[in-house]
Amino acid sequence: MSSEISKAVLLAAIFLGVIYGSRILEKRWPIADVSRAEFRDDWLAVIVSVGLEHMLAPIAAISAGAIMSYAGVGWIALPTEGYWWFVSLAIVVVALDLYKYTFHRLQHAIPFLWAMHSFHHSANGITFITGARHFWLERVLSDAFLPVLAILFRIPPEMAIAAAFIFFVPDACAHLNIRIPLGRFVTWINNPQWHRIHHSIHPEHRDKNFAAFFPLLDILFGTAWVPKPDEYPATGLVPAERVDIINSVIWPIRHLRQGQSKNEPG
Numbered sequence: 001m002s003s004e005i006s007k008a009v010l011l012a013a014i015f016l017g018v019i020y021g022s023r024i025l026e027k028r029w030p031i032a033d034v035s036r037a038e039f040r041d042d043w044l045a046v047i048v049s050v051g052l053e054h055m056l057a058p059i060a061a062i063s064a065g066a067i068m069s070y071a072g073v074g075w076i077a078l079p080t081e082g083y084w085w086f087v088s089l090a091i092v093v094v095a096l097d098l099y100k101y102t103f104h105r106l107q108h109a110i111p112f113l114w115a116m117h118s119f120h121h122s123a124n125g126i127t128f129i130t131g132a133r134h135f136w137l138e139r140v141l142s143d144a145f146l147p148v149l150a151i152l153f154r155i156p157p158e159m160a161i162a163a164a165f166i167f168f169v170p171d172a173c174a175h176l177n178i179r180i181p182l183g184r185f186v187t188w189i190n191n192p193q194w195h196r197i198h199h200s201i202h203p204e205h206r207d208k209n210f211a212a213f214f215p216l217l218d219i220l221f222g223t224a225w226v227p228k229p230d231e232y233p234a235t236g237l238v239p240a241e242r243v244d245i246i247n248s249v250i251w252p253i254r255h256l257r258q259g260q261s262k263n264e265p266g
């Protein structure tokens, strides 16, 4: 029991350290000014969404378990002997990226999915924690119904952890409010400037730069917008919207509350 507690304390310390460290860098080399109100809204949105996901996690786990026992897991056993371990890891990362890219495009193309995904895009000021801002029901539904990788691949748990960690870097860090001049490397791996185009308010940036890891996917599938060195557009929905606790819970039907306007995909 005490080792459980010390593990939890260690995780919490790492978590707070990462958040605090990102905050220092964001203040030092910001892309854009993020107001206190925007920052507070973002935290509120994240807390509501992560909180509700965790409350409903047992239900999602029952559903995912039922789907996996019906479909079977580990259809493809990836080799793990010697250097094959790294080849298999690369296969998992590429498959995960393709899956995320496809799902993300559907989130913009299908109104039912956009109604939820627009919660992520409603962040007016983007910072590190915007990466965790997703509508709670979207999280629960994807936890419950899309255990795709577990069904597809049989891999050792430490490889799954390695893949998750590798993904954390470009995917979560894409929301850092940090100016990183990458020059021509901007198309090599997802980064704050590449992903900022995806959140842009400008019509020419609409439905561009979906990639979570490799911008190459956007280039291959015709959704790339290669930013110019100084291209850091303003971000958010058009017209801008704000979240509060109630909107964070009822986001897709928020316009039924008085005076709220509906948004189209952007």
Ligand SMILES: [Zn+2]
Binding pocket: 104, 107, 108, 117, 121, 198
């Ligand atoms: Zn999006």
Ligand SMILES: [Zn+2]
Binding pocket: 120, 131, 175, 195, 199
């Ligand atoms: Zn984003």
